[in-house]
Amino acid sequence: MTHARITTLALSIALSMLVGCGGGGARAALQVQQYPGDYNASPRRLESLAREYENTFGCTEADSISIVGMGPGVYAVSGCNAMRDYMLGCRPGGYGQICDWTAMPDLAQQAAVDLNCGPQYIDVQLGVQGQRVAEGCGYRAVYMMRCGGTCSWVLSAPVMQATPTEQGGGGSYTY
Known part of the structure; x- marks a missing residue:
């Protein structure tokens, strides 16, 4: 198996574990294709992006959300009859980096x-x-x-x- 496939497999497993955990309530199904080598977009950060998108567009458990890496820190999110592109901005913080997702202009x-x-x-x-x-x-x-x-x-x-x-x-x- 290539390094990219192993990374994608590990990311998929980590995200599938995250989808079932936490805050309760119905959540949309999630598919993620991480941009190769984008280490700032960790499984936890991609899960956070999915939940932000889900809340913005009122997704339900019957919906599916797809996140596709377009470049380092740039992801296209689609599902719930909508589509939006996001950028991940990171800055130094107390114990590492503080990162936030920002929606690109419509x-x-x-x-x-x-x-x-x-x-x-x-x-x-x-x-x-x-x-x-x-x-x-x-x-x-x-x-x-x-x-x-x-x-x-x-x-x-x-x-x-x-x-x-x-x-x-x-x-x-x-x-």
Whole structure:
């Protein structure tokens, strides 16, 4: 077994043990794909991210949450009919590091300006690693994640007219 597979297996086992423990109440099922070599995103921190997301979007035990590493400290979370990207910020603390998850700006809000379309009419879809596709009002835009001190979505190609089968709308997220 490769080191990456062993790490993923250990993370899955640790998270499955965490999901059943603690604060009571129904919890959504959780699937995690840790970014390779991202040691700051420990199983406990990823569990914390899942619970923050679960509380934000009102997930139930019938729902499923998926967390996918897009880069060191950057994770895409989807489930419960929603999708949001988060960054992990760490700073020195008393006995190590203090880390907090911060939601990245909503891509639908940004795409609304680029597509000249209300955010409620924009569909955001997962693209290839670190990429999102926003469609709405007959137009389509592709965004790439850019990280420096913080991460944001940057238009990576000219806005194009969507073909009738590509047109989004309704504000739902597709995974």
